[in-house]
Amino acid sequence: MANAKGFGWLAIVRLGAVQASIGAIVMLATSLLNRVMVVEYGLIAAIPAGLVAWHYAVQLSRPIWGHGSDKGRRRTPWIIGGLGILALGALMAVNATVIINESPILGGVMAALAFTLIGAGVGASGTSLLALLASGVARERRAAAAAVTWIMMVAGIVISAATAGALLDPFSEQRLVMVATGVVLCAFLLTCAVTFRLEQQALVEAETDRAGPPPDFAEAIREILKEQAARRFTLFIFVSMLAYSMQDLILEPFAGLVFGMTPGQSTSLAGIQHGGVLAGMIAAGIGGSAFAGRMPVELRVWIVTGCVGSALALVGLATGARVGAGWPLQANVFALGFCNGAFAVAAIGAMMGLAGSGERTREGVRMGVWGAAQAIAFGMGGLLGALGVDFARRSGGNDAAAFQLIFAIEAGAFVLAAFLAMRATRRVPALSQRMAST
Structure with missing residues (x-):
């Protein structure tokens, strides 16, 4: 095997800046425009929710x-x-939001097209970025690389949201267009700058057992579907991310309805959860790299521990729904975020390791399959969590019992994900042999 220099830490940070740019632009569409449509323009919440769900569907x-x-x-x-x-999709979505209030049909068509472009753009850029990381990062750095890129993505979302929020006051349509254009332009120029000549530093395999051109798309999909490890990992990604996303739309309503928190207090609670996610990502990134001598065995420990810990934290929230005031809600939510972050980063690190294990398939199509499973799980998870709470509240008439039921279902999904992770991240011969030869 011919070896070339792989990505160093500076290159990994540069790729993290791309992930931050993606997160910043997506924030405009899925968060800022959602609020503007519902609050400023008085549209029903189902409209932006449907558009966000559609952008996930496009990522198939x-x-x-x-x-x-x-x-x-x-x-x-x-x-x-x-x-x-x-x-382009984000800017079109902004203009569609401005138009939809006066011309619902034209604005609706523009919004649907815009979110189609957003889903396609996230799919193309995000999948190729992960594939480049998988092929260019040494295996002992993969967990840390995943942590760095995802932490930077969260940072990009936070920074762009704070900046856009500060510049939007007092709100006007012209100000909305100007702020959105500034965020999008900065993100695009940053991506162009940090990727300049970056790929030349990637690990290049001149002669491997996968030499020759990659198979066509249908053949590549057939190879992945025939591979037991790939099928199991796809199922694990779907179940774990479904469980991960189910609390996204119900945690703040839970804090308000059951614990009587104000909007400001519930928003702070969400900040505590995100702080826990970042702490978990850092812990798994450091630990996964420090003990990654026989990847993915050690990463499997982080994945399973994170899933089981998430399940226990959700059991705690279900218990808190019954106990009410006096339950250590902030500590419980932080623990949930920590375990979520730990398992997510470890799963991405394992994903990057498994991406190169195909006989003929390359990293891109394999990352694409797993990214599609993640996207559809995210789209379904938030919707199922919200609909489940609504149905349970109307059926039983008890807010605490409704949230308790959904949190218990989520906990069960995480336990199932832990079981699937133990099966999906076993070392496969092709991967072990490939690592031994590097």
Whole structure:
């Protein structure tokens, strides 16, 4: 095997800046415009929720984008091109939001097209970015690389949200367009700058047992479906991310309805959860790299521990729903965030390791399959959690019991995810042999 220099920490941080740019633009569409449609324009919440769900559905195309980057000799054009599509979609979504209040049909058509572009852009840029990380980062750095990129994505969301929020007051349509254009332009230019000549530092395998051109798309999908480890990992990704996202839309209502928190207090609670996620990501990133001598065995420990810990934290929330005032809600939510962050980063690290284990398939299409499973799980999870609480509240007439039921279901899903993780992240011969030869 011919070896070339792999990505160093500076290169990993540069790729993290791309992830931060993606997060910043997506924030505009899924958070800021959601609020503007519902609060400023008085639209029903189902409209922005449906658009967000649609952008997740479009990301089922991730395997196609990943396969396209596999067929090409470089992934950077796919990253920049995808982010360009994402930027165009975000700007179109902003204009659609301005128009929809006066012309619902035209604005609705524009919004649907815009969120189609957003989903396609996230799929193309995000999948190619993960594939580049998987092929260019040494295996002992993969957990830390996943932690760095995801922490930077969260930072990008936080910074862009805070900046846009400060600049939007007092609100006007012109100010909304200007602020959104500034965020999108900065994110796109940053991506172009940090990816300049970056891919030349990636690990390049000149002669491997996968030498030759990658298979066509249908053959690549058939190979992945035939591979037991890939099928199991896809199922694990779907179940774990479904459980992960189910509390997204119900945690703040839970704090308000059961614990009587004000909007400001519940927002602070969400901040505590995100702080826990960041702490868990850092812990798993450091631990996963420090003990990654036989990846993915050690990462499996972090994944399973994170899933089981998340289940226990959700059991705690279910108990808190019954106990009410006096329950250590902030500590419980922080623990949930910590365990969520730990398992998510470890899972991404294992994903990057398994991405290179195909006989002929490359990292792009494999990352695309797992990214599609994650996207559809995210789209379904938030919707199922919210609908489940609404149905339980109306059926039983008891808010605490309704949340208790949904949290218990989520805990069960995390336990199932832990079981699937133990089966899905076992070392496969092709991966072990490949690692032994590097």
